[in-house]
Amino acid sequence: MSTSSLRQLSLALAGENKTVKGFTRMQWRIAALSPGNLGPHVLDLQLYMTERAAYRFNLGSSEPRLFVRCGFSGEHPQPTAITASQDVAAGWMDGEQQVLEAAMPMAIQVWLEAYLARHGEAPAEGRKKKRKGAGRAREDQT
Secondary structure (H helix, E strand, O other), X not given: OOHHHEEEEEEEEEEEEEEEOOEEEEEEEEEEEEEOOOOOEEEEEEOOHHHHHHXXXXXXXXXXXXXXXXXXXXXXXXXXXXXXXXXXXXXXHHOOEEEEEEEOOHHHHHHHHHHHHHHOOOOOOOOOOOOOOOOOOOOOOO
């Protein structure tokens, strides 16, 4: 694992009670997020070549985000992973995982941009050309 694709991030969580239609529940958020390993929770942000298109999409948004997996929905949050890919975060949510998000620090945006410049943009995922006649029923010449 090269250090050019790995950064440690520190984060702190904060909860506040929210009441909606007479029901009160704790709503969690990321209170602090910064590069380094000085926070109450330290996670490794690992970049993957297969996620380059998702990283570019995130960086191109008006406010790039980081996504933190915090265990199963409804449980006390325990940060276990962090990603810059909305696709990965969506997969976590599909698996009933609690995902919190925060603005991506500028230092991480610059590092991510350098990673994409060094490894190139992900190839466009166009349709693959099929061989002639593939997927069609054959006509028997009898």
